Amino acid sequence: MSLFLQFEIGGHRYLLEAKCVAAVLPMPELKPVPGSPEGVAGVANYQGAPVPVIDLSALATGRAAANRLSTRLVLVRYPAADGEKLLGLVAERATSVLHADDAAFTSAGVEAAPWLGGVTPAAGSLAQRIEIGALLPPDLRAVLFQAVEEERV
Incomplete structure (x- = not known):
């Protein structure tokens, strides 16, 4: 059994592994990154350090996340070639957790977005897993972490 943070994109449930x-x-105020690709929400200040932030809703649907009390900035440990980096994710209704057995996830059968993992019928409706390591294509990863380095200078 693993613990997952549950959130929504376009009214559908998604899961991030808690580890x-x-x-x-x-949600803090974000500094915009001019000229950035769709899905890049900006840069957040976390404990005095800049962290790149993407909007999962904008990335998946082209529509920015709704500004709700339950919209959160989720900081994840993104695996990078030079070690883990913090990456911020704007996620709607990110206020609950869920226990799910890893064996309960099955392929969704759709390969459109490599960062979308398997689905599970946990808690009565389908929830899809987000694969953090596959979330950023190389060009977006370069833009995001370059923007952070520029903020540090």
Whole structure:
């Protein structure tokens, strides 16, 4: 059994494995990154350090996450070639957790987005797993972490 943070994109349930989550915070003000690709929400200040932030809703649907009290900044440990880096994810209704057996996840049968993992019928409706390591294509990863380095200078 693993613990997952549950959230929504477009009214559908998604899961992030809790061991990948560093923190779940109220939405802070984000510094925009001019000229950035769709899905890049900006840069957040976390404990004095800049953290790149993507909007999962914008990435998946082209529509920015709704500004709700339950919309959170989820900081995840993103696996990078030079070690883990913090990555911020804007996630709607990110206020609950769920226990699920890893064996309960099955392929969704859709290969459109490599960061979408298997689905599970946990808690009565399908929930899809987000694969953090596959979330950023190389070009987006370069833009995000370059913006953070520029913020540090």
